[in-house]
Every structure is written in C-alpha cells, then in structure tokens.
Amino acid sequence: MKSLEVRVPHGLEKVEVRRRLNAAVDRARRDYADKVSSLEATWETEDRMAVDVVVLGMDIHADIDVEPAALVIQLELPGMVTMFAGQIRSGIEERIGGLLEAPA
16 A cells, blocks of 8 residues: 545635535545445544545545645555556546635
C-alpha cells in the first residue's frame, strides 16, 4: 500500500462541505454502480469521512478531513494502482475542486 495525500482548497462552511460530500457519494453510487463493487462512506467524526471502495477487486481506503479552508484526502492505494498516482491526484483535484466550487 502506498499513501497519497491530496489537498483541495475551499471557501465554504464545514456543514456545506459535508452536505456536498454526502451528495457526491450518493451520486457516485448511482453513476459507477457497474464499475464499483462496493462504496462505503461513514462520518467517523464531524470532520472526518472514511471511504472504502472496491474497484476491479482492489480495495482503496481514504480518509477525508474537512478543514476550515481545505479538504485533506489521505488515500491508501494498492501496489498495482500506485503507477497511476499522478492521474488519481489530478482526477481528485478536478472532481472535488469542481464539487466545492459549484454554486450551492
């Protein structure tokens, strides 16, 4: 397993960030049901969401910390996926950045 940290800045209240993350998880479950065999997301604390995803038989774990000015995403990537770490980082920055910039 390899760790990857991605920081995505935002200018939202924490409650709005949590609302948007919850909506994004629900949307991902619907949109990627044919590609993802499992997607579990739980709020461990008010400011930390734990996400476990199984894609193509590979387990990926992420902790998402909601900080006042940024989301800090810590991913644990299986060895086979580490060669795509740059693409994963870019995808997260683009998707989550867009999620946090979108009008309420």
